[in-house]
Amino acid sequence: MAHYLITGHTGFKGSWLSLLLKSRGHEVSGLALEPAADSLFSRANIAADMVHDLRVDIRDRNATVEAFKQVAPDYVIHLAAQALVREGYRKPVETYETNVNGTMHVLEASDQTDSIKAQLIITTDKVYRNDGRSSPYVESDPLGGGDPYSASKAMADILAQEMLNNERSKPGAIARAGNVIGAGDSSKDRLIPDIIRASRSGNPLVVRYPHAIRPWHHVLDCLEGYLLLLNSVSPGGFGGAWNFGPNPDDFWSVLDVVNLAKEFGIEVEFSVVGTEKFYPETGFLNLDSRKVKAEFGWEPRLSPQLSVFEALSEILPPQNLSIREILDAQVRSSE
Secondary structure (H helix, E strand, C coil), X not given: CCEEEEECCCCHHHHHHHHHHHHCCCEEXXXXXXXXXXXXXXXXCHHXXXXXXXXXCCCCHHHHHHHHHHHCCCEEEECCCCCCHHHHHHCHHHHHHHHHHHHHHHHHHHHCCCCXXXXXXXXXXXXXXXXXXXXXXXXXXXXXXXCHHHHHHHHHHHHHHHHHHCCCCCCEEEEEECCEECCCCCCCCCHHHHHHHHHHHCCCEEECCCCCEECCEEHHHHHHXXXXXXXXXXXXXXXXXXXXXXXXXXXXXXXXXXXXHHHCCCCCCEEECCHHHCCCCCCECCECCHHHHHHHCCCCCCCHHHHHHHHCHHHCCCCCCCHHHHHHHHHHHHC
């Protein structure tokens, strides 16, 4: 049994990861901001499984260091971030402070915590410089960013590479993942939660970029890859940067996902709103995961169809299960 510290554990992926690690017999602690009232963390009572459930803003360097020392974990998984593209446009300063300075503070805190054996820094598929391509990005492609969120995550990725390469923090690796979906997500400006909210309210679903291609894959597939990578980190410093995304033939547009939801019986009408009313986003984004497949044998377990089905499970029959029961069942099925 090991003790894991998750930054951003009150978020969507952090909640799923806490549950997955607990199901495998590990101790789990977390530090994050307060969860939203309708968050998965709150609705599934994830806090009940935590050794330490700390409220710490990673922009606060000293508080982050003290929290790490208090928890004294074996492993760190850094998920805490301002993780929304449109929110980055609305709050650019906070986005850079959280994603860049916050990542530096996490790496510094790891360096000052004797118990830590290895760490995993989570960035995003959006770290790659958008060159208008229609092919997946590989790990050696240039990093960049045409908006505050993407640029700040690219900066955090480069920062982590420098600190890990130069052994200015504990040994670690970087994971870059795409559009992760799963049951219980309540985040704003994300397609699956928007579909669920529209279905429940009877209001039309607003679709901003219907033909945009994204690397949709299930949260458990992504997290399995994270843990596989973290367990591979050797005592020598930097374990590299790794893509985690769907299989090469599983390129799905926003409209594909909406139509699939309707095929599953979800009653939702949608309207396409002119993109001039919204902040710009790239039309094609996908990741090449051949490196992690060749090195570690990682493969997505769920097809896009099943991933979407499970992500929508709380509004599909049967509807007599709590969100915690749904999560527990899906975690068990992955083992």
